[in-house]
Amino acid sequence: MVYPQTLTDKERLLKAIQMRRDIVEMVHAAGSGHPGGSLSSVEILVTLYNEYLKHDSANPKWEERDRMVFCKCHITPAIYSILARVGYFDPATLNTFRKLGSELQGHPCRFYPKGLEMSGGSLGQNLSIAHGIALGLKAQGKPNRVYGLSSEGDLQEGNSWEAIMAAAHYRLDNLIVFVDYNKLQIDGHCESVMGVAPLDKKFESFNWHVVMVEDGHDFKQIRDAIDKALTLKDRPTAIIANTIKGKGISFMENQAGWHGKVPNKEEYELAIKELDAQEEAINKQYS
Amino acid sequence: MxxxxxxxxxxxxxxxxxxxxxxxxxxxxxxxxxxxxxxxxxxxxxxxxxxxxxxxxxxxxxxxxxxxxxxxxxxxxxxxxxxxxxxxxxxxxxxxxxxxxxxxxxxxxxxxxxxxxxxxxxxxxxxxxxxxxxxxxxxxxxxxxxxxxxxxxxxxxxxxxxxxxxxxxxxVITNADTPFEVGKAITMKEGKDVTIVACGVMVAEALDAAEELAKEGINAEVINLHTIKPIDRDALINSVKKTGCLVTAEEHQLAGGMGSAVLEVIAQEYPVPTEMVGIKDTFGESGEPRQLMEKYGITSKEILEKSRQALKRKL
Incomplete structure (x- = not known):
């Protein structure tokens, strides 16, 4: 299928529920994985892959495609879910996640599944990859855009700031980087582990445009931010989206402990029950 | 020389x-x-x-x-x-x-x-x-x-x-026409008594050592291992089968370097008495390049000595 397409409000909400189901089910079935940061990125990914990125799930290497580079690559449950749901592979294989012989590696390898641009898992590296792709496309006079998905953890790495410095130096206005700013990392709140605030001022002082998203789970706010970023010239743009780690599952929300924790049977059933209720509410609201 | x-x-x-x-x-x-x-x-x-x-x-x-x-x-x-x-x-x-x-x-x-x-x-x-x-x-x-x-x-x-x-x-020890193929070692000098495998600047040192060895009646084979990976297993194995002993020479730490790579092949395929020339688990220091190579023992002189030792162990 060729994207971007336009979704209705109801479709957006239901796609987010579907992704959250996939995330919870994958992590539960695998017995390992990273639910917290996957759940915080859902609305950003639903928006990008459906409504903004130019791509074709039947033609993954399409020359004219925009490039999506994941900098926070531990969120493979979210990455594989969105790729499957936009048609790159059969969602039935999502339950092989992290198993021996599966294409769905714990952290992504760029060769599979289809639709991935780059391997990753070592934070700090892929902002440089995104920078290189944006630089290469621009040097060849190509109009494709490059999107990145970073996080406060990714921005604790020095390599990230080298890339941020270089992208401004080369005036890469074909590069838009989302920060999924959920403020929690493995060992706790990022401001207690290693403070990154104020992120907006840091990006601005590195000569980037900055667009803030107050609620990174509000589709309209996300769309408005991208629309604005697409008008900005001469510099790369950071879209800093305030998000909630574990969003959508009440007992996971804002809990650092759910960074890499697996729901047990009870927790899994409770999470699915919550998602069922959310889905029912959406269907009722739009009926 | x-x-x-x-x-x-x-x-x-x-x-x-x-x-x-x-x-x-x-x-x-x-x-x-x-x-x-x-x-x-x-x-x-x-x-x-x-x-x-x-x-x-x-x-x-x-x-x-x-x-x-x-x-x-x-x-x-x-x-x-x-x-x-x-x-x-x-x-x-x-x-x-x-x-x-x-x-x-x-x-x-x-x-x-x-x-x-x-x-x-x-x-x-x-x-x-x-x-x-x-x-x-x-x-x-x-x-x-x-x-x-x-x-x-x-x-x-x-x-x-x-x-x-x-x-x-x-x-300069090769010329514009010397064949170069990745993964294919070059035998710079054929010999039958000892195999000297070297890379980088140490190939020239090995050739100098071979010249000195010749004066002692020792016919050394000098292999230029310009590709460390993928390593040319056949060239290494065939040479030591012929000569029966081996000297490796590199401008690099002995641990994990070219000599180690050579020995990973030779020790498993055709073990022969081996001596190694390289940097011995130490950092360098300031000095003129030649002075440093001499101080840290990576010149034709050491290759010569190690070749004699390898030959002795063969007997």
């Missing part, structure tokens, strides 16, 4: 890049504020739109090259060996090698012959830390012509390649 022309290996690197700039539209070059030293400034002057200054930020330079390669370009990355292989090792591991990205790494200033800059700038570990990486091709050419050929060959390989070269002028 034979008088030989002296040329810079980094000039071979730079001249090959200039040639690629003319012949391959996809080749681009990146440097980390050392273009005047690695001589990529020559490429920059001629092809300013294909050259990217990355500043003193090697980690970003490596992965930027990775990103460039994902747009179809063939990036050649240049800086000192310590920085390219060491500072950005994990970038090379996880992005470039695991991703099998088409990135070429030029490690200048390899070895203790870097001289007065001292230990911080004398790369003595790159062979060990690059050859351990899956998907990596590792080339250590011996002179100007071989470096040039190695760079041109690297452009034809689809995947990561590391090329190690030095700072100083080194003896």
């Amino acid at each position: 034979a008088e030989r022309e002296m040329l810079l290996t980094r000039q071979g690197w730079a001249d090959a890049l200039l040639e690629l700039g003319e012949t391959n539209p996809n080749v681009v070059v990146l440097d980390a504020d050392l273009a005047k030293s690695t001589l990529t400034c020559l490429f920059k002057d001629k092809f300013p739109n294909k050259f990217f200054d990355m500043g003193i930020a090697e980690q970003n330079m490596i992965n930027t090259a990775g990103g460039l390669s994902l747009t179809g370009l063939i990036p050649f990355v240049s800086t000192y060996g310590v920085f390219v292989s060491g500072r950005a090792w994990e970038q090379i591991r996880t992005s470039i090698c695991y991703g099998e990205l088409n990135v070429k790494l030029g490690g200048a200033h390899g070895g203790i012959s870097v001289g007065p800059d001292g230990a911080t700038h004398q790369a003595l570990e790159e062979i060990a830390i690059m050859r351990v990486l899956p998907k990596m091709t590792l080339l250590v050419p011996s002179d100007y012509y071989e470096t040039k050929k190695a760079v041109l060959a690297a452009a034809k390989i689809n995947g990561p390649v590391y090329i190690r070269f030095g700072r100083e002028k080194v003896p």
Whole structure:
């Protein structure tokens, strides 16, 4: 299928529920994985892959495609879910996640599944990859855009700031980087582990445009931010989206402990029950 | 000993890049504020739109090259060996090698012959830390012509390649017509008594040692192992089967280096008495290149002594 397409409000909400189901089910079935940061990125990914990125799930290497580079690559449950749901592979294989012989590696390898641009898992590296792709496309006079998905953890790495410095130096206005700013990392709140605030001022002082998203789970706010970023010239743009780690599952929300924790049977059933209720509410609201 | 022309290996690197700039539209070059030293400034002057200054930020330079390669370009990355292989090792591991990205790494200033800059700038570990990486091709050419050929060959390989070269002028021991094939060692001199395997500047030292050995009636075989990975198993095994003993010589730490790579083959396939010449678990220091090679025991003199010892152990 060729994207971007336009979704209705109801479709957006239901796609987010579907992704959250996939995330919870994958992590539960695998017995390992990273639910917290996957759940915080859902609305950003639903928006990008459906409504903004130019791509074709039947033609993954399409020359004219925009490039999506994941900098926070531990969120493979979210990455594989969105790729499957936009048609790159059969969602039935999502339950092989992290198993021996599966294409769905714990952290992504760029060769599979289809639709991935780059391997990753070592934070700090892929902002440089995104920078290189944006630089290469621009040097060849190509109009494709490059999107990145970073996080406060990714921005604790020095390599990230080298890339941020270089992208401004080369005036890469074909590069838009989302920060999924959920403020929690493995060992706790990022401001207690290693403070990154104020992120907006840091990006601005590195000569980037900055667009803030107050609620990174509000589709309209996300769309408005991208629309604005697409008008900005001469510099790369950071879209800093305030998000909630574990969003959508009440007992996971804002809990650092759910960074890499697996729901047990009870927790899994409770999470699915919550998602069922959310889905029912959406269907009722739009009926 | 034979008088030989002296040329810079980094000039071979730079001249090959200039040639690629003319012949391959996809080749681009990146440097980390050392273009005047690695001589990529020559490429920059001629092809300013294909050259990217990355500043003193090697980690970003490596992965930027990775990103460039994902747009179809063939990036050649240049800086000192310590920085390219060491500072950005994990970038090379996880992005470039695991991703099998088409990135070429030029490690200048390899070895203790870097001289007065001292230990911080004398790369003595790159062979060990690059050859351990899956998907990596590792080339250590011996002179100007071989470096040039190695760079041109690297452009034809689809995947990561590391090329190690030095700072100083080194003896020219090949010529423009000497065949060069990645993965195929060159027998510089045939012999039957002892096999000397060397890479980089140590090939010339090995040839000098072989000349001295000949005066003692010892016929040494000298193998130029310009490709450390993939290693030419057949050339090594066939040579030691013939000679029955082995000396390895490298301008690099003994631990994990070229000699270790050779022994991983020989110890399993055809063990023979072996002696090794290289840096013995120590850092270098400031000094003139030749003084340092002598002080740290990596000249033809040590190869000569080790050859005699290997021969004795054979008897």
